[in-house]
Amino acid sequence: MLDDAAARTWSRRGHTPITRVRGRSRRRLSVAALVCYKPGQRSRLVYRPAPDRRTDGRKSFAWTGYQDLVSVVHTQLGGPIVLVWDNLNTHLTAGMKQYIAARDWLTIYQLPACAPQLNPIEGIWPLIRRNLANTAFADPEHPIATIRQELRAIQYRSWLIDIAQAGTGLILTTSPFEPQ
Template sequence: MVSCAPTHRGHTPVLTHVGGAWKRLSVAAALAFRWDGRRTRFFFHTQPGAYTDRTLIAFLRQLKRHFGRQPVILIWDGLPAHKSRVMLGYLARARQWLSVERLPAYAPDLNPVEPIWGNLKRRELANLCAPDLPALRTPLRRGCARVRHHRDLAFNFLRHAGLGFTHGR
C-alpha cells in the first residue's frame, strides 16, 4: 500500500510505502527524424526491470519493422548494454541498415531523448505516487503519446541538445 498525504505549507510531505520493495519500470525510446526534417517519429517501449542487451535488440528489431529498408543512423549513449559482446555482434550483422554513432561519456545534454524524460516528469508524472507498475505505466504511456503526436516537441528536444539539420545542395 502506498499513501500520499497532503501537508501544510512549510512541512515536508511523508510518503508511506508498505508491502515490499519498489519495482522498476524501464523505458527505451527513440526519436526519429527524416533527413529533410519534414517528419518526426517517437518510439518507446516499457519493460519491468532493467533493459539488457537482448531486450534492446528486440527493441531495435521493432524499429527495423517501422523503417523497412530505409537506412537508420542510431545515436547512442554509453549504457553498458549498448556495448556488450552480444549487442556488438548484432550491430555487425545489422550493418546494411543500421549504423551507430556514440555520444561522448557523461553527455546527457547532447542526447535529444533525455529532455523527454524531464518533460514527462513535469507533466504526466508530476507528484505521482503510483502504488504499482500498471498505475505508473498508464500516465507514462499517455505522456509518450503526447510527445508522439506533437511534432514540434520532437524538434524542440533536438534543438535543446544543440542538434539540427543541414541541407546539402
C-alpha cells in the first residue's frame, strides 16, 4: 500500500530511453488531507495544498493550517468529528492541543507510532504517485496543478476512498453521536 508506483516506458531494443528536462526546480507542495466518513453518506476527501511560496519561510503546514482544515471539515460535515491521526509533530503542538480542548465537537484518537498502514490517507498518496509516473513537467507550476487535478478526481470517486480505508483493516461502525 505504501510502495512507490512502478512506472514503465518503452524504446527500441538496446536503446535506453532518455528524458530531457529543461531546468531544475526545488518547488515543493505540502498537502494536508482528511478522509471523512459519515454514516449514510459517501466518503469524502478534504485537502488543502500549501505551495512553497509562503512568505513566512515555512515549507510545511503549521498547526494553524491543520486547525483551519479541521474547521472546514466541521462546517462541511455539519456535526461532531472523531479525528484519528498520526503522530506528526505538528499535530502534537501546544497550540493544537489548546484548539482541541476548546472544541466539544472534536474528539481525537492518536494512531500508534510508526503505523502508517492504519491511516487511510496513506492509501491515497500511491494513487496520485501512480498517475504522476513518467510525467515530464513543463514548468514549476505544472506538478502543483497536476496534483490538485488528481486529488479532485479522487474526491469524485468515493469508492477509491473506501478502498483506502479497507486497506487499513479497520472497521467503521456507526457514529457514537448518532441515536441507535
